[in-house]
Amino acid sequence: MASALARYPHFCNSATPEGRPIVRPRISNPAAAPNGKKPNNKLRRRSKADHFALNRALSAFVDSGCLDNAVYLFENMPRSDAYAWNVLIRGFVNKGLFREAVELYRRMAREGIRADNYTFPFVVKACGGMLALMEGEKVHAKLFKAGLDLDLYVGNSLISMYAENGRVDLAEKVFGEMCERDVVSWNAMISGFLSGGDGWSSLALLREMQVYGMRPDRYSLISALGATSLECYLRSGREIHCWAIRSGLESDFMVETSLVDMYCKCGTVYYAERLFNSASKENIVTWNAMIDGYASNALPSKSLACMKSMQDNYNLNPDSITMINLLPACAQLGFLRVGKSVHGHSIRKGFFPNMVLETALINMYGISGGLKEAKFLFGKMAEKSLISWNAIIAAHVQNGQNEEALGLFQKLWCEPLEPDAITIASILPAFAEVALLREGRQIHGYASKLGLGSNIYISNSIIYMYAKCADLSTAQQIFYKMSIKDVVSWNVIIMAHGIHGCGGKSIALFKEMQKYGVEPNASTFFSLLMSCSISGLVDEGWGYFNQMRGSYNIDPGIEHYGCVLDLIGRTGNLDCAKEFVTQMPMVPSARIWGSLLTASRKHGNIEMAEYAAKHILSLEHDNTGCCILLSNMYAEAGRWEDFEGIKSLMRKEGLTKTVGYSMMESRGKIYSFTNNDKCCQHASMIYGVLDIISKGIGVNIHSTRVTRFRLLDLAKERAKSAAAHAVRLAISFGLVSTAIGKPVLIRQNTRICEDCHSAAKKISDLSCREIIVGDAKVIHHFRDGRCSCNDYW
């Protein structure tokens, strides 16, 4: 637009680029007699014919897209009437130069030419195109004053303008007050409801227009098919298809494309494919609709094959929309390389800048593990929409970068953009993973403000978020208040109880969901088995695992095997655990070997730990957690050479321990602590409390692990002593900064260490307070010297 303005600056300010006001050359009127006497009829007729010829030439330039020539001619015409102005305004509108069109309309008024019933439809359309509601309303007031508001064409353009500006209510008002309506009026309103996201009203209006004796045309059908797609209402789509056949519109290329798209969006890709196969293949839009249809119906390979066939068999070159539609297929297949080649092709073809394409690429990179590329693209984008922000936030969450996602969410508030349902749905998992309860409540409040309280998808995420923020009771309340619950709602509430160590309640909920007629799926069993594993319900877990295939016809996936392995690990029968891993029907992942490693550490079996670690490092050579765990085991066993071996491996690989931190909230403020943090707020008070607590539970804050380490390492390890680990600093501060009797809520980004777990149990007993620590996997409830995880995590 900026370049267009530079090209036609005089329409904005009636001045030449040098700043001189444009003075239209006044060619003497040939019809005027030189002596000032009345012109004769012959001369007058000739003058009129010349004027008409110039207008016709102007119109011809505009129709053929030669706007530069049209402008030149217009500026050099001896006189211009409303017709000439209208034609030129039309030229700008048709080229999408809406600002210039409106400027020309303003200049027309300044030059004393009255806008007429032909002018306003173009000007109103320009206001719709540039999403300028205020300008549109001003133009509406002007045409009302001119008595043109009842003009059919003007009314039709007003309907579209208001709908485009998101004011379907005003569009409806104009439509309702029209004294005359034609098929275009009905179509504009049908399309208006559709753009406002109200497909049902569109479809109702399609029926109503027929009651009024109006026959739908190709435009009516195209909009109505869009409405059907929006509402996924196949029955209506089929009716419209029948109407298209009866009225001979089925072979209209745009109706045909809309039908293909409708069948895909309604999930009936088979019908779309049948129609597509018999359709003309000349139009790339139809191909694009089919490529998108395959990908949206989980047929990504067909999507790629369709694109290839389009190129090889029909010699059509993919456009930017083809690229956009292809990217979800790449993401589904995990074809990062193909996705990158789509990116490269788009660069070579000059498709950039293109906000939609860039956003689609960010989505693809986010899903395919290419967060670095997604971040790079986002940073380079010239223009970003809310959808672009949603995509980059989701990319961070999908790749476990929750804190960065929350940072971006905060930055979004500084933009002139308002977060929507997708933003909330994208960011909620990050809140669940790293936020404190107060922040969780804020995002819940914001979701309610956006009217998303009854959105199942959002509600499910909110339930999980409350559970992870240690507020199981609010999670339960929201769950039971939901008027409609889907299988995900049940899975989430089962998992919510599971992570709080309430495995028995998870089993009860599993039985309850079936009483309500909800069929469990693979995720239900994952939640259930995970709950059994956290609560140590070994027999129950085994029972449900065995029922999966036999009673529910669900094949256990690797995640289910992982849960059962945790269950076996609890029993301490590590040989059985090892055998279970080697006999799994799928290749064990690093996560599976990690489960065996955890069990080995828990039961002090260093040989089994080494065996598991060997497998983990062969799959993930940079697995820091594995190295840390094994080095701790070596240290505890006094195997210093092996300990140093692991440490040097870590140095060689450039692996650094994740910095653990704990967070807690007091009086609306968030406090964060790292291990042995001497710079935290209220440090002297916190260390004073910690000293008292440590003495109370029989721990010397300065020499906790002396016996476990060599004297040489004593000084080094003292600094790292678990006695001043972040979680204990947070607990110390929590005990004195929160109301007596209330639980102390802590969040920790890593798993709680054994020493701190043991200390937290004792502190809960000593202080008669409940201490809740949500670590990276489990919510530990420490009460009366015990923990809800039964000391296995």
Place this chain on the structure above:
DNA sequence: TTAGGGTTAG
């Protein structure tokens, strides 16, 4: 001699 509604995309 001029006008209004329209297909695929994040």
